[in-house]
Amino acid sequence: MAKTTLNVKGMMGDHCKRLVTKTLKDLNGVSTAEVDLSSGQAAVEYDDTKVRFNDMKEAVEKQGYDVVGHN
Numbered sequence: 445m446a447k448t449t450l451n452v453k454g455m456m457g458d459h460c461k462r463l464v465t466k467t468l469k470d471l472n473g474v475s476t477a478e479v480d481l482s483s484g485q486a487a488v489e490y491d492d493t494k495v496r497f498n499d500m501k502e503a504v505e506k507q508g509y510d511v512v513g514h515n
Contacts, residue, residue, distance in 0.1 A: 445475060445489050445490065445491060446489070446490055446491070446492040447487070447488065447489050447490075448487075448488050448490070448497060448500075448514045448515065449485050449486065449487050449488070449514060449515045450485065450486040450488060450497075450500060450501070450504065450511050450513075450514045451484060451485055451511065451512045451513045451514065451515075452464060452479070452484055452485065452486055452504060452509050452510070452511055452512075453484060453509065453510040453511075453512055454508065454509040454510055455479070455481055455484060455509060457481070458481075460481070460509070461479045461481050463507055464477075464479050464486055464504055464507065464509060465477050465478070465479045465486070467503050467504055467506075467507050468486060468488055468500060468503065468504065470503075471490075471495050471499060471500060471503055472494050472495060473490050473491040473492075473493070473494025473495030474488060474489070474490045474491075474495055474500070475489050475490060475491070476488065476489040477489075486504075488500060497514055501514075
């Protein structure tokens, strides 16, 4: 399993946290997603043979948030 942390801009409250978490977890290959509102980060564990960073970025951005990088 691979791990990355997405830097997400535009999250304002618990609704945003739940939506970003659900969006990431719904992607085939993502096993865990934990969103921290205070840091604006989403820690993701995933199978890199099934899902890529760009897939995660696109899915989150379709919900109206900006992904400005990852570690």
